[in-house]
Amino acid sequence: MERLLAALGYPEKRLPPVIHVAGTNGKGSVTGTMRAILEAGGKSCHVYTSPHLVSFNERIRLGSTGQFVDDARLFEALLRCEEVNAGQEITFFEVTTAAALLLFAEEPADVLLLEVGLGGRLDATNVIDKPWATVITPVSMDHEKFLGTRLAEIAAEKAGIIKPGCPVVMAPQEPEAEEVIIRAAARVGAPVAIFGQDFTAYQDNGRLAYQDEEGLHDLPLSNLIGNHQVINAGVAIAALKAADLWPGDVAAEMGLRRINWPGRLQPLTQGPLVDRCPEGAEIWLDGGHNPGAGVTISTFMGEQEERTPRPLYMISAMLTTKDPVGFFRPFAGLVRHVACVPITSSTTARDPFELADHARTAGLEATPFERLEDAIADVVACAQKDGEAPRILICGSLYLVGEVLAANGMAPQ
Structure with missing residues (x-):
């Protein structure tokens, strides 16, 4: 990735503020929630997610249009990446991530919501030196062939996106995963906001109650279904606050009612x-x-x-x-x-x-x-x-x- 991005002129160094999201479950819902709240507050968001559901274009949403990248722009970016790669060994996800970063660098937006593809430490997205915040959603057993056969090993891979001094927001974790993530953050001096300790979210009389050291926010429930989406919404709110991108309760109220994230209950x-x-x-x-x-x-x-x-x-x-x-x-x-x-x-x-x-x-x-x-x-x-x-x-x-x-x-x- 570093070789290819250097040949492209270092697009990863010309991005808007980045929130980098890793984890096993809930990455997409947290990302979709952040996007909805930010856009309700007037911010434009680049969004990178995977995999797609119907069309590859779904992986790359451009803040300049608020839409998925069109075929012409996508083709042109992929062609540039193929040309500078010059036939050297590269994976599908690496070259498509490079194309996405190129598009994100060349199109205006206020924020980039960047979702990890697999793991974190060695993921193609892990080329951001100073994200405004990193998020670790719940870690579960998955991709054991690549990430390890124990939960602690998988958590260590997810925690690989944590950067020195950059705030980390951690969703509820199994004890062995939580310990690994906290240690990884401590090693690089990254402050950690832990669900259930530094902030919390719960359902209260049909509303979403979010509470942290700054106080209580009384908000509507997310329009994503399931009690786990209460937690995902809380993690999204905490991440926006950690990145100093919180647009306020009015925008959050509108955003929580507008979230669109297909295929989740x-x-x-x-x-x-x-x-x-x-x-x-x-x-x-x-x-x-x-x-x-x-x-x-x-x-x-x-x-x-x-x-x-x-x-x-x-x-x-x-x-x-x-x-x-x-x-x-x-x-x-x-x-x-x-x-x-x-x-x-x-x-x-x-x-x-x-x-x-x-x-x-x-x-x-x-x-x-x-x-x-x-x-x-x-x-x-x-x-x-x-x-x-x-x-x-x-x-x-x-x-x-x-x-x-x-x-x-x-x-x-």
Whole structure:
């Protein structure tokens, strides 16, 4: 990255103020929340996230337009990177990150919200010397092949984005992860704001209460669904404050109501794919794909079951790099049946037959299907036997989320 960026004229040194976000779960939601609040306060935001759901352009949002980069600008930036790279060894994520940084350096914006791709220490985004703040969202087991087989090892990789003297905002962590992150910050003299100690956020009478040493903020709940989004909103607010970019409660109130982050406990209520589902079905879409996400999603589904009992059916697909048993296990006793489907947009997807075996190992009934449409037809048949409208959870991969959104005519904007 340093070689390629030097050949491009050091675009990483010509960026607007950067908030750098690492972690296993919640990176996208925290980034989307920060963007919504900043834009409600009149700030323009470059945003870099991954992976995309439907179109690659979703990874690069330009603050100058507020939109995803268009094909012409993206092509031109990628071409420049390819030319200066001159055939030397480079990964897909490295060259596309370089193109994004080039675009961010050449387009005006007030802030760059920069999401890590994988890990942190060796990630292609970790070329920012002085971010205005770094954020570590909850760390869970994921990408063990690259990041380590113990939570402490993975946390050490995430903490690699921490820079000397730059404030760190830390979401709730398992004790072993928290200890690693705090030590990493102490080594470089980076002040740490810890959720539950230096700031907190909780739901209070249908509102979001955020509290830190400066006082209490009474705000609306985020329009992202689930109790975990209360925590994500609190982390986003703390990060904006740490970076000295807090626009005030009025902007925060507007922003929290405007957040758009598809594929995170997203309800589907209309569209061609929804029309294939049983009449009256409640349909949820989530891209969570690791054990931590499994706990979060199953907790939400359990809460829905307590409020309004319905038979819960899961349609799932996963990549070979994920831990399916760890993801499925929290759903035991909650999900009536898992329909395992392929992912056509990735070359590293698990075979549905293999995935069904993993689901059974986790204590769930499962059947493999060759197509998403076949899985939906099976749920329809089960619903007819049940005699009641089901709750359907489509989950396990952001690639699956992208395919579902595309099939339902709901590509992100």
